Amino acid sequence: MKAFNRRQFLRMAGLGMTALATQQLLAACGIKPTDSTGRDISQMKATQTPDLSTEPSTNEMEPTQSPTGEAPGLVVVHGTNPESMIRKGMQAIGGLERFVKSGANVIIKPNICAGYRTYKYAVTTDPWLVGALVKLCFEAGAGRVRVMDNPFGGTAQECYANSGIAEQVANAGGEMEVMQHLKFKDTSCPNGVAQSSFKLYEEFLTADTIINVPIAKDHSAATLTLGMKNLMGTVNGREQLHSSLHESIVDLATLVRPTVTVMDAIRILLANGPTGGSLDDVKETNTIAISPDIVTVDSWATSLFNMSPSDVGYVRKAIDRNLGVGDLSQVKLEEINADA
Amino acid sequence: MPMPDHNTPKAHKKGKRRRSTLVSARRWIQAFSLCAFMITLMATRLGGMASPANNLAVRISPFTMLTTMISSRTFLIGSSVALVLLASSFVAGRAWCGWLCPLGTILDIFPLARIRKKQAHISDRLRSAKYAILLTAILAAVFSNLTLLFLDPITITTRTLTVGLLPVLDKSIYQLELILVNVPPLADTVYKFDQWLRPAVFQSTPAIFLYPAIVLGFFALLIALNFLAERFWCRYLCPLGAVLGLGAKLSLFRRTVKNSCTSCGLCEATCPTGTIDRAHGFRSDPSECTLCFNCLGTCKNSEFAFRQAARPETGYEYDPGRRTFLESFGAFAVGAVIVNSNVLKLPDTRFALRPPGSTEVGLLSKCVRCGLCVKACPTQALQFDPENSSVVGFMTPVFVPRNGFCDYNCNACGQTCPVQAIPSLLLDEKHKVVIGKAVIDHDICLAWGHQTPCIVCEEMCPLDKKAINLETRTILDPQGQKIELQLPVVNSETCIGCGTCEFKCPVPGEAAIRVHTVETTL
Numbered sequence: 072m073k074a075f076n077r078r079q080f081l082r083m084a085g086l087g088m089t090a091l092a093t094q095q096l097l098a099a100c101g102i103k104p105t106d107s108t109g110r111d112i113s114q115m116k117a118t119q120t121p122d123l124s125t126e127p128s129t130n131e132m133e134p135t136q137s138p139t140g141e142a143p144g145l146v147v148v149h150g151t152n153p154e155s156m157i158r159k160g161m162q163a164i165g166g167l168e169r170f171v172k173s174g175a176n177v178i179i180k181p182n183i184c185a186g187y188r189t190y191k192y193a194v195t196t197d198p199w200l201v202g203a204l205v206k207l208c209f210e211a212g213a214g215r216v217r218v219m220d221n222p223f224g225g226t227a228q229e230c231y232a233n234s235g236i237a238e239q240v241a242n243a244g245g246e247m248e249v250m251q252h253l254k255f256k257d258t259s260c261p262n263g264v265a266q267s268s269f270k271l272y273e274e275f276l277t278a279d280t281i282i283n284v285p286i287a288k289d290h291s292a293a294t295l296t297l298g299m300k301n302l303m304g305t306v307n308g309r310e311q312l313h314s315s316l317h318e319s320i321v322d323l324a325t326l327v328r329p330t331v332t333v334m335d336a337i338r339i340l341l342a343n344g345p346t347g348g349s350l351d352d353v354k355e356t357n358t359i360a361i362s363p364d365i366v367t368v369d370s371w372a373t374s375l376f377n378m379s380p381s382d383v384g385y386v387r388k389a390i391d392r393n394l395g396v397g398d399l400s401q402v403k404l405e406e407i408n409a410d411a
Numbered sequence: 412m413p414m415p416d417h418n419t420p421k422a423h424k425k426g427k428r429r430r431s432t433l434v435s436a437r438r439w440i441q442a443f444s445l446c447a448f449m450i451t452l453m454a455t456r457l458g459g460m461a462s463p464a465n466n467l468a469v470r471i472s473p474f475t476m477l478t479t480m481i482s483s484r485t486f487l488i489g490s491s492v493a494l495v496l497l498a499s500s501f502v503a504g505r506a507w508c509g510w511l512c513p514l515g516t517i518l519d520i521f522p523l524a525r526i527r528k529k530q531a532h533i534s535d536r537l538r539s540a541k542y543a544i545l546l547t548a549i550l551a552a553v554f555s556n557l558t559l560l561f562l563d564p565i566t567i568t569t570r571t572l573t574v575g576l577l578p579v580l581d582k583s584i585y586q587l588e589l590i591l592v593n594v595p596p597l598a599d600t601v602y603k604f605d606q607w608l609r610p611a612v613f614q615s616t617p618a619i620f621l622y623p624a625i626v627l628g629f630f631a632l633l634i635a636l637n638f639l640a641e642r643f644w645c646r647y648l649c650p651l652g653a654v655l656g657l658g659a660k661l662s663l664f665r666r667t668v669k670n671s672c673t674s675c676g677l678c679e680a681t682c683p684t685g686t687i688d689r690a691h692g693f694r695s696d697p698s699e700c701t702l703c704f705n706c707l708g709t710c711k712n713s714e715f716a717f718r719q720a721a722r723p724e725t726g727y728e729y730d731p732g733r734r735t736f737l738e739s740f741g742a743f744a745v746g747a748v749i750v751n752s753n754v755l756k757l758p759d760t761r762f763a764l765r766p767p768g769s770t771e772v773g774l775l776s777k778c779v780r781c782g783l784c785v786k787a788c789p790t791q792a793l794q795f796d797p798e799n800s801s802v803v804g805f806m807t808p809v810f811v812p813r814n815g816f817c818d819y820n821c822n823a824c825g826q827t828c829p830v831q832a833i834p835s836l837l838l839d840e841k842h843k844v845v846i847g848k849a850v851i852d853h854d855i856c857l858a859w860g861h862q863t864p865c866i867v868c869e870e871m872c873p874l875d876k877k878a879i880n881l882e883t884r885t886i887l888d889p890q891g892q893k894i895e896l897q898l899p900v901v902n903s904e905t906c907i908g909c910g911t912c913e914f915k916c917p918v919p920g921e922a923a924i925r926v927h928t929v930e931t932t933l
Binding site for chain 2: 224225
């Protein structure tokens with residue numbers, strides 16, 4: 072081996088230090104380091120946490136709360152073909168281009184909690200709905216579309232495959248990402264009441280667009296699994312949140328802000344959730360609901376189970392904490408039939 | 412006195428060339444064999460290489476085949492490949508050891524004895540130890556005990572990799588990645604590397620294996636023994652070498668020394684197993700010779716040839732005989748007393764959970780301690796865990812739910828097991844297999860003991876009809892308000908002991924719900 076003397080070592084060390092220092096220098100001069108999508112990393116964390124104290128608005132993009140506004144605040148679509156349902160629903164809400172900018176880095180977050188039930192059991196999100204969303208994202212000009220969840224019932228690969236979602240996403244040209252342990256970062260939750268921080272998958276803070284695609288189902292601990300509950304799949308160590316589950320779900324919803332939530336109520340699980348196991352508990356409702364306001368869509372979804380928003384702890388708390396609009400009379404609702 | 416022919420430059424050169432081709436051929440084959448071995452091992456995982464291919468290396472050992480056949484009283488069709496290796500010993504002796512054995516190759520990489528100035532003197536009599544180990548293992552197998560299978564060279568290598576080296580590598584790489592992601596210019600590359608590494612090579616969750624130091628220490632010892640003599644393990648201890656050595660006594664292809672030997676001693680120095688010995692007139696014992704061909708170029712008066720072998724080659728002081736038998740019987744008796752008198756460890760059967768479908772007795776009479784199931788388990792639930800296994804079950808797999816749950820929709824361990832110690836189950840069958848029964852410790856349970864809402868165990872129970880049910884009670888919270896609290900209750904009838912509840916229980920340390928063996932919950 073070639074000898075490596077002190078002088079050379081010092082020279083190499085000096086070079087390395089200089090390289091590191093240059094990076095800092097560049098940052099100070101305004102040439103900021105960017106991530107793979109070209110976004111400024113240094114600004115991200117600061118802008119991603121919305122200031123909840125000023126406005127009850129949930130989305131910086133659109134003032135959807137006003138019933139007099141142009142775009143409806145909630146679109147409910149009935150039909151039998153998931154692709155035409157989501158296509159017509161998105162058109163009604165103003166087009167997916169509203170949420171997905173050209174070249175955007177999109178994450179779709181379905182519910183893929185377990186790997187031992189097929190979609191028929193209404194435990195995981197409808198695969199064709201997820202596939203159609205991937206397709207629509209690309210049509211809207213998305214640069215990269217990834218689909219991911221952090222399942223508790225089996226390995227991610229197995230859950231992705233058995234839910235049928237992996238196949239539909241692949242057909243549509245999207246990527247299934249197995250969540251990397253490395254990317255779960257302790258993230259402080261400034262608006263948290265029960266939780267001051269989460270071990271959050273960092274991509275959910277850096278993505279341009281997050282499309283939340285929960286399935287509406289019964290849940291033993293949380294009463295119902297809806298849009299906000301579905302965000303539990305973005306953190307690690309979710310079992311630690313159960314002692315103050317409802318408050319923690321709302322805390323998480325203040326941190327992870329889906330651009331749009333698509334409620335999969337094509338088939339819903341009425342009992343024995345979240346993992347089901349009997350087709351007797353499944354009801355085909357052939358409906359989806361779309362809203363940029365996660366509280367609005369969750370409030371609407373309680374009606375599927377003959378409940379009101381106040382019956383579900385986290386929905387009630389989210390309304391109380393002004394996270395979004397829960398009073399559906401204040402929301403411009405558009406109901407369409409995709410089969411018509 | 413005429414000059415010995417082999418000392419003329421021309422003959423010497425020719426001999427050298429012959430040697431180098433054969434020796435380099437052997438080295439290439441050794442490297443290839445070791446690589447193939449490693450690749451099949453790495454491919455052993457859920458959704459990886461299918462069973463008959465990935466566990467071939469384990470099934471090929473006649474030592475393993477013989478002992479499991481005796482202890483389980485069944486002949487496994489899959490193990491019949493071992494007959495090929497056994498038959499090869501009647502033709503080419505211990506060529507396996509020199510050309511194919513993964514452990515032998517690794518030991519060849521560390522010829523530590525060569526750095527010694529003075530060679531250690533080890534009595535040739537020690538060579539009989541391997542026969543004694545073999546006989547002891549067979550005697551124990553008659554009593555359905557396979558503890559000594561942890562000495563099979565193939566299982567040593569698989570186990571060292573699956574339970575020792577890979578987890579340590581996994582963990583080290585993960586720690587390194589954790590540091591490197593904080594260096595901004597590297598972060599993207601590290602994430603990309605990790606994304607490739609995790610599903611392809613390691614589990615997505617970094618390794619949490621127990622006790623890798625024990626297997627790694629044992630392996631380090633085998634390498635350290637090389638300091639005393641080259642291939643110390645193969646010469647003196649290897650029970651598979653002993654099986655092949657017995658066949659080699661009759662082997663057809665062997666090295667012979669002509670009468671024209673000049674006793675120059677050149678060959679003696681090149682022999683890695685030290686079987687070429689001045690004391691035996693530079694002959695080599697086919698039971699010790701690994702056909703490495705290192706000696707070939709040194710001399711023209713010895714040759715490797717096919718020779719009719721009607722009578723076994725005997726007459727060595729270390730050949731197995733009555734004395735070896737007595738020693739083995741003694742060792743067996745002492746071992747049996749130590750194990751059965753519990754002087755080493757009291758058996759604690761409460762949490763000695765076995766992989767799905769296997770029973771304690773069935774597993775102990777078949778398990779060859781290869782650790783392939785540990786490698787295949789996607790949740791790292793199967794572990795080599797001396798705390799929860801008996802002394803007899805040393806290095807057998809134990810299911811540790813706190814480490815990982817038994818994935819409801821996975822049967823990888825049974826599919827991978829080379830000897831059906833873990834039955835190969837269809838998923839429908841596996842869904843019904845009872846591993847143990849969950850028991851709630853009401854004192855530390857958040858709901859029962861601390862009146863805190865938490866029903867993680869119920870939520871995550873994977874059964875169609877959950878084995879954890881909820882009981883609702885109205886209690887007073889610390890503020891004196893009436894609240895409804897859901898309390899988990901295990902239905903022991905339907906619980907299959909998959910351990911999802913124990914794994915997910917948020918109580919720190921030991922879980923408030925633990926899977927006990929079925930016998931201890933009755």
